[in-house]
Amino acid sequence: MPLVPINVLLAENSLVTLEILQRILSGSADVKVVGIALNGQQALDLIPSTKPDVICTDLFMERMDGLELTRQVMAKYPRPILVISNAVQGKDTEMIARALQAGAVDVFPKPTTGLPSDYEKVKAALIHKIKVLAGVRVFMKPLRDPIREPIRDPMPKASASLNIPATKHPTATNLTVSVGAIANPSDRLMTQFKVLAIGASTGGPGAFEKILYRLPANFPIPVICAQHISEGFLEGLVNLLDSKCLLKVKIAQVGEFPQAGIIYFAPETQHLELDSHGQFIYSLGAQAREYCPSITMLFKSIARFYGKTCMGVLLTGMGNDGAEGLKAIFDTGGLTIAQDEQSSVIFGMPKEAIALGAAHYVLPLPDIAPFLLTQAQLERPKSPKTDKLR
Incomplete structure (x- = not known):
């Protein structure tokens, strides 16, 4: 009490x-x-x-x-x-x-x-x-919040670049990339990563908006998401995101192969995984009944199939779901990101992941989307530093 x-x-x-x-x-x-x-x-x-x-x-x-x-x-x-x-x-x-x-x-x-x-x-x-x-931390939300509008010109001019401020995030410094030429589909052969996985719990709908709204229409890899949400509410969240995002947003269906240009969400009453062929399957995983859909189960299956070609992001949320899954992605050579404490509604899940040594990068929410754009479109640094919680 x-x-x-x-x-x-x-x-x-x-x-x-x-x-x-x-x-x-x-x-x-x-x-x-x-x-x-x-x-x-x-x-x-x-x-x-x-x-x-x-x-x-x-x-x-x-x-x-x-x-x-x-x-x-x-x-x-x-x-x-x-x-x-x-x-x-x-x-x-x-x-x-x-x-x-x-x-x-x-x-x-x-x-x-x-x-x-x-x-x-x-x-x-x-x-x-x-x-x-x-126990939830909330943030001021201006009445006219430009973040909630999709970026209508997803590809900056050829001379433009995406920058992550060096003063705040030394682990992500020097990750500046000119992206004007990436509109050419042949240049996507440079892409190292093949999939992006994101998990969130409490505070997740707002966090997903701030990331997914910023992904351009030609984002070159599929995005697979898991959000803890009360039964009956997922459809509304997916419809809202789909109406605002430049990418299609949908609930993943059994038998589908993840495709670029689509953001998939795990269903609200079952766990989402990939089978040995890379197709979506649903499961009831007894080992993860506390959280449904299980972020850890999703992340682990993605790590098994995609190995070092996957990126994992663990966002705000209570508890520890996703921490071991992010560590699985880390251990297979994939790139991992945890949301930082200051921008998290609840710092439970990211904190647990950081404590496991599962996060290559710990970033504020506004910096995650720009960072993902650089990593999806160019090869990542060969030896990323780790910004651990101290």
């Missing part, structure tokens, strides 16, 4: 639902409701005085709805936001995607009956989500 309770601000336009939520949250010694609001504007006005650790909001409210409240909060008073709404049931993939895009960390469907007894049944799950969110 925490030394001090988690301060929660509730925004909900139904007085009945508001009373039920107050009662079940106040029944936990770990949570304290410090403010209630009947619409988004009231909630926004209460933040400076109540100083909530977590904000729980409905979506449909008068004066200011939950989506706009989320956008305003992330621009002015960044806090972890949990959307509690009838509009985030598993079938409502578009609304779920819009909530995550606005800056919400997670969503929690209201019981469909609305009965107090049914809220009591989900009490433990709701309080657990709030506890998790209280």
